[in-house]
Structures are given as C-alpha cells and as structure tokens.
Amino acid sequence: MDSFVRLLDACSRCLCRFENVVAERPVLAAVSGGVDSTVLLRALHRLQQDGRLPGPLHVCHVDHAVRADSRRTAEHVAALCDRLEVPLTVRRLPPAAGRPSEDLLRRARYAELLQTGRDVGAGMLVTAHHADDNLETVLFRMLRGTGPRGLAGIPEARWLGHGEHRMLLVRPLLRTRRTTLEGLARQLGEHPYEDSTNADLGYARNRLRLETIPQLREALGVGLDVALMTVASTARAANEIVEAQGLRILSQRARRKTTWRLELDLRSIDEGNEPFVAEALRQAHASLDARGASPLPAWLDRAVELLKKPDGKRLQGRGGLLLERTRDGLLLVDPERAGAPPRTHDGGQLFHVDGGRQRFGATEWWLEAFEHPVPPLVPSPTEAGRFRALLDPRHAPLPWRLRTRRPGDVVHPLGQPRAIDLRRFLQSRHVPRFDRDRLPLVVDANDQILWVPGVEIAEPARLMLNTRRSIEVTAGCG
Secondary structure (H helix, E strand, O other), rough: OOHHHHHHHHHHHHOOOOHHHHHHOOOEEOOOOOOOHHHHHHHHHHHHHOOOOOOOOOEEEEEEOOOOHHHHHHHHHHHHHHOOOEEEEEEEOOOOOOOOOHHHHHHHHHHHHHHHHHHHOOOOOEOOHHHHOOOHHHHHHHHHHOOHHHHHOOOOOOEEOOOOOOOOEEEEOOOOOOHHHHHHHOOOOOOOOOHHHHHHOHHHHHHHHHHHHHHHHHHHHHHHHHHHHHHHHHHHHHHHHHHHHHHHHHHHHHOOOOOOOEEEEEEOOOOOHHHHHHHHHHHHHHHHOOOOOOOOOOHHHHHHHHHHHOOEEEOOOOOHHHEEEOOOEEEEOOHHHEEEEEEEEOOOEEEOOOOOEEEEOOOOEEEEEEEEEOOOOOOOHHHHHHOEEEHHHHHHHOOOOEEEOOOOEEEOOOOOOOOHHHHHHHHOOOOOOOHHHHOOOOEEEOOEEEEEOOOEEEEEOOOOOOOOOOEEEEEEEE
C-alpha cells in the first residue's frame, strides 16, 4: 500500500475518534511551513476532498517574528494554501525584547491558535507533532526530572482553553517517524520552508535534537529509540490507571459541586490511595481553574499532606484557588468566582413561605419553604437528610429572613439547655472556614436563628407533640 495512503488512513482513524467533539465545526490546522506541517496539510486536504474530514478545513500560521525572513515563511504557507484552495489566517506575534525562551514562544503560539479557533468557530486544532518529537520530549523530561505523566510523552489529544471556548488539540502523526514524513514530502513534490531557528543551538531542545540524541544513537544504536518508546508506553499505561482511579474518586466522593467549588469526602481513604487522591485533586483543579490550568506537582504533594493536618488548615493554589482541610476531606474553591451573599445590614433577604425556590444572593445556595397544616410524616427529617427541616412557627414570628452570620450571633441548638455563641457552634460542628460566612441562616422577625442549613435546627423552632402547623424548609447547593 502506498505510504501516503497509509498515512491518510492513520489520520482518518485518529480524527474519527474525536468526531463527535467537532460536530461539523471547522478543523483548524497549525501549519509552520516545515516538512511535518506541510505533509499534515496535504493529508488533511486529501481527507477533506474524500469526505473523511470531520469538518471544513482552515489553516493558521503563526509568525513568531524572531527571524528577519519570517515573512517569507508566511508567504510560502499562503502560496501553499492558495494552491490547495484552503482558507488561511496568519497571525504575527509582536517582536519580543531580547531572546524569547522556547516556553514563551510556545505559550504565545498556542494563545494565537486558540484565538484563531474561536474566530473561525473551530472545534478541533490539529498539529504535526510526530514520533521523533515524542521521543525527544520523553528524553528531555527524563533529563529534567519528571513523574509518570511526563514520561508518558505527548498526549494524542488534550483540551485547549476553558469553558465555552475550549478546543480539542489532536496530534494524528504521533506514530509517524520524521524520515517517513520527509519521504512523503518528496513524493508529493513539496518543498517545505526550513526554519533557521531549528538549527539554533541556543535553544535547549535544539541541542538535544542535534547533538545529544545523535551521540546517544551512535553509542546505543536503535536501542535508544526502543528504550524511550518502552518507557513512554509503560508510563502511559500507568498514567491511565492513575487517571481512571482519580476520576473514580471524583465521581464517587464529590459533594456540593459547582463550577467554582468542589468538596471531596475522603473518609476511609488510606495512605495507599494517596496517588489517586492527588490525581483527583489535579483533575478538580483543572476543572475549577478559570483558565483550566493544572497545579504544580509540589502543590499536589502539599495538598495530600494537608489530609494529615487538622481541619481548617489551608493551602493556596494557582490562579487564586483555595484548598481547605475539612473534617471529612478537602474543599477546593475559587473565591474570585464565588457569588456574594446578600447584604445583611438591613436584616437580610426576605424569605417567602410558599414562594418557590429562592437563591441566597449570588451564592451557590438555594432555599424554599412550604407550610403544612400538620407536620408531614413522609419523609421523616432523618430520612430527608441535613438539608431539610420542619419548623414550628408558633415561637418564630413571620416574616422570616435569610442572612449571613454577624458578630455576637447566638444559636440555641436542638436539645441543648441554652443558647451558645454561633462562631464556636460552627467550629464545633466542623463547618469549613470558607463556608461559615456564606451560610444562609434562617431567622424570624425577631432576628432569632431558626435553622443553620446542613447543620442544626434551633430549639425554639422544634416540633412538639401539640404542633398543629409546620413549615418545611429545604436547602441545596448548585
């Protein structure tokens, strides 16, 4: 079978695995003008002609403006796209002061690609990373020191961006060697434009590619490539297990989850599961962070150590995320995106009985209340959980209000002989520090606390044997 046909089939199989993500939206191809991206563009163009591309093809070329002849590269890509009749967007980075680092250029490039994807409505970004890039990445990370995730090499797919503006990055050439791509470029009659910065030994990646790897291959032969591929394959398998276990912890133990908060119930988790807890936290951090950023490995180590600390201890994360040790596990929140409670200087928010569900300010909390002529028998408060309360309004005059705590607040817990300080009460009930100033307190017309949702009913509002009228209050988050 012709080698180009085999490449087409491999690309088609890879892209079809993510076809449901694209949903017929444009496929954006990153084309630098070099050998790899030129062959990729020819392959994607052929797949589009054959009706095997998930969506219409669009090309983006990013001019890094670090070479005097960079505009000629852009013109070369433009000529190639004109010949193939493929729409092209060229984005030029502002000239950087001094010598920009590889990481700075990479982040700037992906930012421009992501913006182009948003402009054209693309659901998928395709790049030309190949097998040799993957081997270089594994060796580079190995020399710098990394864990299983780093040793697994370049992932075939990952998300770029966050929220509604996400775009799936796919690399269909990861199993193709560079020598194969060079042969295909000659076979197709293409003359790619070589980037002179690829020979600049001032960049660590170029030194690795042009000096270190050739020397190692001369000493070890093909054994080097086999060894690196074995390391990557083994690390990838181990990483898949860790990711699956982390996802299991998230799906089974997440409590009160919103777009900006997540609480993990980690009771009965033993030390042998710490790597999976760390992975669950990594995934949670990436899902809550406004930019979808993953935490640093050092932060994950400190986060797991937080489980050995008393509740109330905190750890700051990237992007302002906050991790707090709770009695039952860990609470991860983004305080910047947390909605504000209502202002309480005027008594708080009026709570309407039989008025339907009400939001508590802009927070994650909602509450609703229904009046019953007699206390309902089913379900019982115990069966309904801590977020349902039956209150006797005889000693709790209407109208009721919702407010946050204030200095000097006291509460009379159910079954206790006297009222106690609310601050100490919340501490004794192990309410997370972050939640204490956001809890919606149900108070009556005399500002007497009747219920702390999820915590306790107040003694004055409890049902009695002669209760003939009750108000059922339920609360929730989300």
